Amino acid sequence: MIRRGIQRAFNLAIRRRDRWQHDVEEEIKLHLSLRAEQLMAEGAAPNDALAEAVRRFGPLAESRARMLDAARYREHRMQRTEYFAQLQQDLSFAFRTLRRQKAWALITVFTLALGIGATTAVFSVVSSLILHAIAYPNADRIVVVQQMPTQGNNTGLHIQITPSTPIVNGWRSRTRAFEELEPYRSVGLLLKTNDDPLPVNATEILPSFLSFTGSRAIVGRMFSAQGIETKAQVALLSEGLWRERYGSAANIAGKTITLGDSLYTIVGVLPADLRLPIIGRDRVDVWLPLDLRNSNLGVNVIGRLRPGATIPAATQELNAIAAEVEAASSAKSPFVTLIRRPAELMDFHDSLIMLAGAVALVLLVACANVAHLFMARATTRERELAVRAALGASQGRLFRQLLTESLVLALAGAIGGVALGWFGLKAIIALRPPQMPQLESIRLDSTTLAIALGAGVLSGVVFGVIGAFQARRSPQDVLKAGALSTSHSRGQGMLRSALVVSEMALTAALVIGATLLVRTVVNLQRANLGFEPKNLYWVSISLPEKPFATAASRAAFYNEFVARFRTTPHVRELAFTSNPPGTRSFAVGTFEIQGEAPTSTGSGTSFVDNNNIDENYLKTMRIPIVEGTFFTDTSRAANQVLVNAGFAHSHWPPGGSLGKRVRVAYRGEGDWSTIVGVAADAQTTGAGIISTAPYLYSPIRTPARQTTIMVRTDATVDLAGPVRTLVKSIDPSVRTPKVESTEAFIERTIAKPRFTMSLLTTFTLLGLTLAAVGLYGVMAYSVAQRTREIGIRMALGASQRTIANSVLRRGVMLAGLGAAIGLAGAFYGTRLIATLLYGVAPIDAVSFATGAIVLIVTAVVACVVPTRRALAVDPIRAIRAD
């Protein structure tokens, strides 16, 4: 009665309030009613007692407000304290638990670290070579503009043509798809020094190239557009050349240098980070003005698309402009525009994409492993969690605690992963093939690091949630099951098996890919090149222009050189060629056989391999003549040629090519040549597919200023010194020729595939190890679960063999199923890497069989310990336990 009165008296709202507000109200109410009861006990009337109690309490509204304030503050403080106390508790508990399960924690952290580390290393490379291929402003809109033949390219190479200056001028003045189009042109020049002239890479640019690339001169200034018009002989040095040769002199501007035969005035220095857009190119040493009025030049073009402009639209526009320009000059070129992103021009692009895919598979395997490591643990801890829940731990509290544990692990894994990634990247850089200097400058980039850490934290959260989700079973159920091992849902077993099967499938795909690449490298090494690279060298001679203007002066030089070079120790044979190993030259035009219709229709241009050789070339190279004879008459009138066996045999019956007349017709014109012999196929550019396209050998007639002399020795020798002495003694003005070893060259052609192969093999081994650990975990767990069952079987007389078989069968079945899925996937997947293979088909029986066998063997190895554990089960103890 009194309480109801109090309620009315203070008009306490009956609505849901926070607990602390409710506490305050309740406390005041209690006080007032106790005071009123006290007063009534002293003899006061109920109504008076209530009034007196209120009076003695003092200013009610004001006090209540103050008490509420204090209570709110207290509540928040308590929550905060409690939160941190719990966090601290969670963390220390997590560390304690993990220390108790050291092996488990280590495996988990290591697995995460491997996955994250491999991914970090490879994606750092991808990020810097592909995603950030170019450091110019608005790099996402930068494209490289080239031309390519419309048809008739049967060389097996991508042929890109640098557009001519009239077309580039047309593009620059009329384009709407591009904000800017910057032409540039790279030339090799000789820088005059006190010693031998130094070959330098010079690049001719327009003044606008600097703003296009977002760069500026670090010393002096850029040359002006007027300078180009007046043909001023000015140059800018690269920072590298400036530091190496000019000691970083601040007063370099105004000095002069001699490039080739011309004198240039240095006006400034451009920074080292200013690079040309194509990765893998040598650095630029000197920057020179580009004169677009010279209509005989072909120039490289790089452009920045307008926002929203697409590559197909831009291609169409440039094609139309080029057609207009050509219509005006009445020349019809058989070329079309080819616009590509700078990253696509990097020749390691395909390999890198493949490696990124492989490493992503490894990461998936690692994640699957971590997932079932967590699941396995969640089940072993089910009882612990159930007991704690029964003792009053809330679901939320348990959830948070599991989450803390997994986050601690995930962070440790992520940190380990970053460390491994750093070492991995160092290893990649150390193993890089010599042709890929750009790998040297790669660092772990911040985006990759952030993603790796994010992946770590995310996996922690996900796996924590998986664990917590499993802990959701009601404690009664778990505890009721008694001390007998707790019952596990079929679904969970299925899920874990599915994880192992998918790990096995991913790994099988990796093994197949790696085997294909290993076979590729082996094939490359063993490839029959059709010539003998051992003890074969070549000397590249480049005679200066002035004293060697006439054919007679050149012939005199070469004759003396050859005569004296022949007497050098170990030198056995010498031969002249226009194509040293690794190079090809082409006659441009349509290949025609007399009496047959041209093979390519219309005005298409083809590129016909052509090699000008002297009479010793085939002997020196050890290329046999398989049909007919060598040139019997090297005169222009006789016009004899040899062709390659690949072409001759694909086109004619044996012997049918001899006496046939062929020509390379350009605009319908060209002299006919007679085939007098067929030479065996020789792959002088390194192992490639035997081509059925024509390869013509013609006699070398006028010795050019630049030529190559092949040298056959009878031992491995260093010819650089003797060649230099010899050349200088004949004519000191001739630059020291370069001497190269064919064996070393062949070795270099294999370096990139081998590099890709070793990386992929490493990732495959990682994946295999992780998958084995995963299978081991599942098998060990299943044996532990079946201890009682195994005990009973043994007691009933099952032999050791039967027991071992039952364990092994399950492991091998899981691996086999995974391998089957992996093989099926690889059946479709390997064709993606077809371009990286040599001498082996994407669907290769050996590789697929290897994939299956490696997986099964791994499975058996992973099952050894669980099987031995199963055999060691003591039937009496297993049955009696519990």
Next chain:
Amino acid sequence: MAANRLPVLKGTLDLLVLRALSWTPMHGFEIVSWLERAASSALDLDDSALYQAVYRLEARGLLEADWGVTENNRRARYYKLTTAGRTYLRTETKNWMQYAETVTTILTAAKDGLPSTSPAT
């Protein structure tokens, strides 16, 4: 009657509440009753002032509270001293005694500064 009562000096109420709780946990009304008994109703104090003091002390971590049940089966919030509260009570009691003693000495001192208890000349 109110005229005879002593107003509570600032800061001393905290001390009195802590003292009240130094033997046993109590709920709010018990503290009030104890103070009234101990001071023989000599203190002039609104009941609400006491609650404010209790809340203040709790917020400072000198007290902690928990819901319990009274002898008559009513739900009440019981307060007890924390370790910090006990330490605080000990030091502040000492301070207060010294302070009171000093003030008393000064107030009762003779003109030459000597306490009045010393023999007058």
